[in-house]
Amino acid sequence: MKKSKRSKAEDRLSELPDSVIFQILWLLPMTDVVRTIILSKRWRNLWTTTPFLNFDNEAMSINDNDNDDRLLKFVNRALLCWNGIRVLKFKFVSRQQLYDSTYSDINLWVSFAMRNRVEDLYLNVYCESVSGMDGGKNDVYWVPQFLFSCPSLKELTLIDCNIDISGDVQWNQLKSLRIEGFRVTAHVIDQILIGTPQLTVFILRFADVGESLSIQSSSLKELSIDKYFLTYEDLWTFSELRIWTPNLETLEIKGIPYSKCMLIDVLSLTRATIGLSGLEHCDQDDALLRGIKFEDGLFSGNDFQGNTLSQIITTIQHVENVKLLKCCIKVLGVLKRKCMHSSFPNVKSLELSCCFNDYEQIVNHLEIFPQLERLVLEGVRRDDYKDKESLKFEANLPNSFLMQLRTIEVTWFNGYSMFPLIEILLKYASKLERMVFRVEKSIFAPSPLSSLLLASQTLLRMSRSSPNCKIDFYDCRNARDS
Known part of the structure; x- marks a missing residue:
């Protein structure tokens, strides 16, 4: 009786509906998905019907330069065994240089996904020419022309792939497109936008235009x-x-x-x-x-x-x-x-990447944001501020300055140059409710203990025009509240 109860408890995962199990399998590389055949009789053929196929060769531990054949054989065998109804998501990520001869196999996989009405296609075909920006293009993977007439696509990601279009683009259902590659011409972009009447999200990262x-x-x-x-x-x-x-x-x-x-x-x-x-x-x-x-x-x-x-x-x-x-x-x-x-x-919300040393300039620029409610500051330069004790700065600012400001978020990488700026913000933000102070890892930063102690002591000594202002410290180096 105890054994029966234990077995039933251990097999609760199998009692989940297929749709939930398939979502779990999508988070796993295909090598692990195939291994689920050992779990129970139900799982023996379950993986062959999953609509989510995730071939990430690093996650699958097939990431040696001499293992192109091993990678190709695994993907090809997995697709031969697959007998599901359709492919909703297909992902292939190569995290090392592949031989040119493998590109024909990738085209076959894309064709397989298209025949099974793929909705979400993700291709990342790593290439030294792309990552190194050495100008070479011949060994870059070129997207096959037949992909541009895939009516089922709703999401498409193409990374490190060259794109050239000889005909019309027919992506009538495509809503999200991400292109990140070495060569993307303006003509290609024009053709894509003409052929994607429902496109709502377009992410374009490129180098060679x-x-x-x-x-x-x-x-x-x-x-x-x-x-x-x-x-x-x-x-x-x-x-x-x-x-x-x-x-x-x-x-x-x-x-x-x-x-x-x-x-x-x-x-x-x-x-x-x-x-x-x-x-x-x-x-x-x-x-x-x-x-x-x-x-x-x-x-x-x-x-x-x-x-x-x-x-x-x-x-x-x-x-x-x-x-x-x-x-x-x-x-x-x-x-x-x-x-x-x-x-x-x-x-109402402003995020600035700036040099804290130019605090007077930053303060003066904030005048042109009269309705500002949230301010996020992130330092971008090495600190050269020497005076850690005497934080005195008087600015000729109007009484309405920062009257609507409710939240300030500061990311601290190194040094002490942000203190004069913080002092001015605390002095004038009369409705401030919260300041979040994040300490990031940096080779120039002081030790975690001394940096947090100094920051907290310095901030506590500063006068605040808002009696309800709460200051929170967060040490990102240890991923815990301090």
Whole structure:
């Protein structure tokens, strides 16, 4: 009797409906899914009917460079044994360089997924040319042409895959598309947008486009564009970014290798993330020889990227949630000095990546956000603030400054330069309810104990205009509240 009760308890997993079990299996690599045949009679053939096929070769422990044959044999055998009704999700991730000869097998797998009316397809075909940015394209996996006429697709992710389209795109049900690759031309993007009438989410990360890019779609609600690797050609090529998306709600633009950026009819925007990225790949000394001056990652002189940032920022002033990365704080300063549309009357949540050493500049810029309720600050430079005790700074600010601010979140990586800024915020935010203080791991940071002790003692000594303000510390290095 005891044995019977124990067996029944141990087999509760098998009593779950197939739909729930299949969701659990989706979280496992296919090698583990196949091993479930040993659990019970019911599980013996269950894996062959799962609509979720996850072939991640690292998770499957098939990640040696000499194991292409082993990987191919496993995937091919698994697909031969599969006899389900349809494939809802198909995922293949290669985390090491594959031989060119394996690409024909990948095409067969894509064809298999299409025949079984796949809805969510995820392809990540690792390539040295892509990850190393060495300019080679011949050994990169090219997406097969027949994929562009897959009517069942609803979600598609293509990473490290080259794309070229010779005919029409017929993705009539596609709602989410993520492309992250070495080569993506503007013509390909145009063809994709024409053939995706229901596309709502479009994430585009690319390296090799030296031309103007146009995003025109009435269905898009979320758009992310990241030119994550800038070349010297980008600095001297006149190119434009045009975005016409009347129903867009979320926009992210990073990298910005464009001399001109036009956002047309984006009044539906509620969330925007803007910033530079990729400049760390450009050699500063070589750039100086070309007559370009670096200032904290932002070009001056031939400052087309600064101009582009200005164009974008002045177009998103109606947005409620704004995140500004890296050099945007300097662009705000230029706009304010020129009195060019320097007010952001609707912004309620603002995230800034900034240098805490420029605390006076940051405080002055916050004046143009009169309705700000949430402020998130993250430091981006090594600290050079020396005075840890005398934190005295008086700013000539209006009485209404930060009157609506309720929450402040600060990420602390190193040093003590953020203290003067925090002192001003506590002094003027009369309705502040909570400050969250996160300590991140950094080679420049003091020891965890001394850094938290110093921060807590310093903050407790600061005067606060809000009697209800609560300060919480969070040590991210230990992933626990302190």
